[in-house]
Amino acid sequence: MEAVIELVSTGDEVLTGLITDTNAGWLSQRLLEQGWQVRRRFTVGDDKADLVELFVQRSHQADLVIVNGGLGPTSDDISAEAMAEAAGVPLELNQHWLEVMQQKYSSRNRVMPQSNSKQAMLPQGAELVDNPVGTACGFAIKLNRATFFFTPGVPSELKKMMDDEMLPRLRRQLGQNGHSQVRRFFLFGLSESGLSDRLDHRQWPAGITLGYRANSPTIELKLIIETEDAANIAAAEAQLLAEVGTHLVARDEMNFTASLGPLLLNKDLVIFEDASGGRLTDTISTITSEFEGHYLAGLPDSAEDLAHWLTRSTRPLTLAIGAEGPQGIPIALLSAQGCQVQTLQMHFRDPLNRRRLLAFAAFDMLRRHLVGETVMVDYDILPCSERFTLPT
Template identity: 40%
Template sequence: MLQVVMISTGEEVLHGDIVDTNAAWLSRLFFQHGFALSRRTTVGDHLEILASEIEQCSLTADLVIVNGGLGPTTDDLTAQAAAVAAGVGLEQSEFWVEQMLEKYRAFGREMPQGNLKQAMLPEGAEILDNPVGTACGFQMKLNRAHLFFTPGVPSEFQVMVEQEILPRMKALHPEVSTLECHRLYCFGLSESGINDTLSTLNLPPLFQLGYRSSMPFIEVKLFTPKGDAQVPVVMNEIRKHLGENIVGVGLTMLDTIGSHFSQSPLTLTVAEQFTGGDVLNWLQDNPATQSALSQAWLLTTHVDPSISDAEPMGAALAMAAAARQQTGSDLALVCGSLHEGAISIALSTPKGDWAQHVRTKRDYGNKAHRKMVATLMLDMLRRWQSGETVVGQYESFETLSELFLPVEPM
């Protein structure tokens, strides 16, 4: 099995001052191209430790990506560590010096002398072009491994990986096949429950399921050989197993809602009590849902308790109807206040009005609770757009009551 390792460098990464987004990005990209990472490690700005890690990885891995530490400052030690690991000296690349001078001429600036450090490479290393910044990457062979060294700036790193490194890796290992990732987004099911539900699937060779929990969604990922003819059949089987809890196929729930608004332009008013603007803010993240939004009302959560006790769904339905009437919107989506752990939400449409009174089956903190209710509200809208049953069934919610009021004939 091909062994692929990534070494991230830098005290700021090691100690959590910054999030290592490069590692997550590279892991996804390499997996899809058939170069799944075997291991990831992080090393601080210590010459001996970094040199030792590079040498150890070169003995056990086939491909090694070393990210960071190619800048002009004294704590940028990667090139020197690579030279120590290989037992060679550093030499100045006159070619890269000229490349840096040209970049600074284009900026209308004089290059600082400190940047010459970025042209000091291990003897025998091959330059990897960096069209974005001043730090070149480089490639070298050490023991069993081909090593690729890259700058840490994400915009530079990503361009270098896609344009310089991946083509070289594929040339070195042409037997590796590219994978595709097909994504389904689920709401209202647990990760373990989905895993149990899909455990009976007979997947074709080289097909693999993966899961990612990002509250309140579970993302189901099907990895397949690129262009495999069996993909539609397997995807259809997964959809049958997960049923109405799938809120997006290849698209997130919000993007799915946005695609419906793009195909059938309607206007929407939102009125929120408990969620406090979470739905409004969420709708801003997609151009189509943002355009569909006519008005948004943020209402105080302090309401008359007697009204909430007597008619929680009635109050939500009345709020939804009033929102449509007063704003002239095609649709209105509302939630009431939280009372004794339960909340009512309602959707008013030209075809009728729906409401449900629900509570979550487990305790959440305030922020997570609001997110769960906001998701439930938007899923009512998505279901109506898709022609599904508007009030769904969810493992995470207990439906205390529900109501549908059809449009009265004229």
């Protein structure tokens, strides 16, 4: 039977939204990469009674509970105290961790504040989980059905502890690998609702479900696999790829350096952009430094004018985003195949989102050209008012 895994985020600042809870999302994804899917997530403020009630409740329902936050030296850091009360045990001084903290301060020629001693007070019977970065150690403790792991809220400390200390423990407890795996597909130009219409009605092989995540300018589509049937996995992936077609821009992670970087070598690429405000140059610069970028206000705002302006270029590969005009914003790619230009209509008010989408649409034209796909295609999210190729 698959283990029931839950997350608890603590702190008034997290509960009220003063701090965005990125730790919970990172933990869920990190666990899923190992094959373990989180079943539930909870957020609780700095109220000891609420924490005790939740810990006792979840101890009967979950196999593993990861608690994030509340291990600091101040009076509102009460996770250890609440766990001790939930388990009906006292807090005890962990002499080893007290000495570790004292050594950390001594190595920086500082005297440890007395308040830090609180971070060495752990529930009786708890197993210490080392924190090589900060002063808040983690700890693990069993209560009823569940094993609780307590982790600090500082993201850099959490990530280091998770990879170095907790994952080895979890593999021993839950098995070397979980029952799940995830294959990630990044798409551009399709809307989340459009993808849902395409995919949700399809029958998927047993043990495989779909997941969506909108992260402008792309949509991340996930195959969540809870089967070891290789034929089913291959069939599901083939079915997905047949539906999304050439809108797939990346797999597993959004990193184009390895795939497109070599294709841009010695291409003498030139970029001109207006309406995208320099965003296209930023995008390309993450892949290669071998290009020439220009941000120019006053580029043509019609597809025809931009195409004629671009054909004056003597460079073998030129990409341009024009100014916004009555029909939309023209985007053009000049190559040995001619000048391919399309005018896209923007219906997004947020300026940053507009620039990001424009830049990625132009980048997608370049990507398609480099890998030998059709350069201009229909996008759900960016209606096209005109499209043509001007011979060079």
